[in-house]
Amino acid sequence: MHKTIFITGAGSGLAKGTAFGLAEKGHKVIAPVETAPQVTALREEAASKGLELEVFKMDIKNPQDLAQMLEYDFDVFVANAAVNEGGPLAEVPMSNFRELFEVNVFSTLETAQIAARKFVDKGKGKIVFMSSMAGITATPYVGPYTATKHAIEGIAATMQKELKDHGVQVATINPGAFATGFNDRSAEAKWKWYDEAIHFTRKEDMAEADQALENQYDPAEMIDKMVEVIPLDTHKFRTVFPNETEKKMKEEEAQRWNMEI
Known part of the structure; x- marks a missing residue:
């Protein structure tokens, strides 16, 4: 059955590919983006693919932009819009x-609250939070982003319990490291403020950690998984992809119970 799916931050990365993929499957896709130039770019790309997307500017930090959500009716809300920045937590x-x-x-929670109210009024709907492997794992110098995604995990798990009796489903999608440019931009950001003369974090340690970004996965596979899962009426609370990432997340979670300092 075709759904109407609202996905924030659809101007780039996994969300853009997913918006196109869902539209190709016949779903109605509402695809707001952060900036005005992204509106033009996404509309043009959709037209070139012969796809229809509802595209408009919605910076989720802007209350006037957020008010636009009230004008739409949808079956699934995907809270995807996010920013990423790395750096040592002791000095960021x-x-x-x-x-x-x-x-x-x-x-992100504010957008989810708007969607939740709509869904509670209807007695049905699904909120999908785009989390990350960083919602469970901890990687040196990815701490700022990791902290936000740990918060999203807590929000999603709690809302799932709170909204269940209202007929509203809540889930997370937790991608591994995919080569969309999102992680690379994050790694670069810390070098803007880091100064070897002032900070005690060693430059070589951060540079070594950045090398992990050389082996990121092909985004096309994650997009296919998201296109498959987002419209479903029933699936696991947490969708992790690829399988190696799920294995790594489970192992790290188990290790913490026995970890000593």
Whole structure:
């Protein structure tokens, strides 16, 4: 059955590919993006593919932009819009850290609240939070993003229990490291403020950690998985992909119970 799916932050990355993939399957896709130039770019790309997407600017931090959500009726809400920035947690500038929480946690929850109210009124609907393997694992110098995604895991698991009796489903999607440019931009960001003369974190340790980004997965596979799962009426609370990532997440979670300091 075809659904109407609202997916935030659809101007780039996995969400853009997923928006196109869902539209190809015949679903009606509402695909807001963060900036005005992204509106033009996404509309043009959709037209070139012969696909119909409802595209408009919706910066989730902007209350006027958010009000637009009230104008739409939809079956599934995908809270995808997010920013990413790396750096050592002991030294990351607090303004940078706060900005990540502002987008990835506070504004994301605000969008989910709007969707929740709509779904409770209807007695049905599904909220999908785009989490990450970072919602469970901890990777050095990816701490700011990791903290926000741990928060999203707590939000999603709690809302799942709270909204169940209202007929509203809640789930997470947790991708591994995919080569969309999102992770690479995050790794670059810390070098803007890091200064060897001031900070105690060793430059070589961060540079070594960045090398892990050389082996990221092909986004096409994750997009296929998202296109498959998002419209489903029933599936696991947490969708992790690929399988190696799920294995790694489970192993790290188990290790923490026996970890000593």
